[in-house]
Amino acid sequence: MPRTALSPRQLSLRNTEAIELWPASLLRPRGSADARTLARARWVLRRKRDGRFLAAELAEGLQPLVPRLAREPGLEAALDLLDSPSPRGARAMPAALPLDRIGERLHGLGLEADAYAARTGLALVAEPDWLAFAGHDRWRRPLWLHPTAMRAWHAMRQAAAGDGVVLEAISGYRSHDYQLGIFERKLARGLALEDILAVNAAPGFSEHHGGLALDIGTPGEPPAEDSFERTPAFAWLQAHAGAHGFTMSYPRDNPHGIVHEPWHWRHAGP
Template sequence: MPRTPPVPLKAVLLNTPDIELWPGGLLRARSNHDARALSRARHVLRRKRDGAYLAADLSEGLLPLLPGLQREPGLDAALDALEASPLGTRNGIDHVGELPLHRLQERLDALGIDADAYEARTGLALVAEPDWLAFAGFDRYRRALWLRIDAARAWLRMHDAAARDDVLLDAISGYRSHDYQLGIFDRKLARGLSIDDILAVNAAPGYSEHHGGCALDIGTPGEPPAEESFEATPAFEWLQAHAGGHGFAMSYPRGNPHGIVHEPWHWRFASA
């Protein structure tokens, strides 16, 4: 199997409980002020809860993009991560640490989700977020795709192997934070759905395989994202035959023990 070159280490997402540190050049500007700052930024501090751009790391120092930056929760942890190098402090480029899980319990309580009962019913376990992720190209919507370094390499190899067989795979989404999953629940609750309705199609915050950076939703051009119709495509047929050789497995087939609806698009990297 052809060897995929290592993912460039300059393209890594540094992750902390409250704030992500994006490498410059990968975030879209939302205003003229943002555009000027982002064009020069080495990194951008982005609040995980709502995606707000907090500050730009410039050669001359940190430029606040919102007022009250010094009072921002998690700022010290983010600045500590900014000073640390993935090469120097993570015991080698492939070592990935995990962020703590202790804050999830109060978030689940606020949603009315009994974690013990949920785990017993679904067989799912809490999934910690990685403390850094590798850039694995772009997804269908030209958003940066973040995965653990081993999953990123495997995805790129598998994508290229499928292309050589004239099969086009595209990523719909990869890593998602706990806060992102909470946002899904908040939006659906605001539309009038019940917690039980949401849990039928979305894992509870903290329990999605996407949190760990090893899972991605896969599609193919011309097919709607995350629909069961993907199962009838040549891309899915190719995945069934070849994904295992690249370390990927479909997490939620029909009749899966977790009670999650059939998701032919959802694949998780375990090992090659």
């Protein structure tokens, strides 16, 4: 297998239940040893729960970056994916990963998935088995989106720029594990589950899990604040986002009981 660098069009985040495969070129090294390894790697296996780098795929083979790599949960699925061809071509579409583990994990937080779904009218959202590289967000972090949403976002951003409006990505795809981490940290700080649920969708129920939702901002505005509603960027989105396939998911008094989120837009999908 040639170890040439991947072009931006080929960059994808490849996803399994427990481990993500990241293009090494998009990862920030966390030390000089990391930097030397990442410079020679094409893919890095990353634990979803805490972002830990598990192993790097080098020309001479897989280099473990943690002790006891062989015992890492989900390693088999990640290695199978590493050996399979990358998604390619303009028409390649992701498949949905199974949702069978999320109910048990919600139960661990003290939340019953069925009752939450009935109460909020929200549905479980499966993660895609890969996501397309959509550029960088406001903080220069890689932005991952479903390929359909990625193309629509680029077209919409360009159209806005043509009208003198700068749209910035605040946040795109987020995994179930990422959302679980938010809840675990807030619970550890002593927040009540009900208070967390007033501002964060339960893990598994966020539109961000599917890669079709995008939080949008504009320079000079704080991220994810109500004040975004009073910007020219928001006025532009209200007039034009629909033509690009995006709608605002949580307007005022939405039936899901989620706070008004003028920054959160969802693409209709393929």
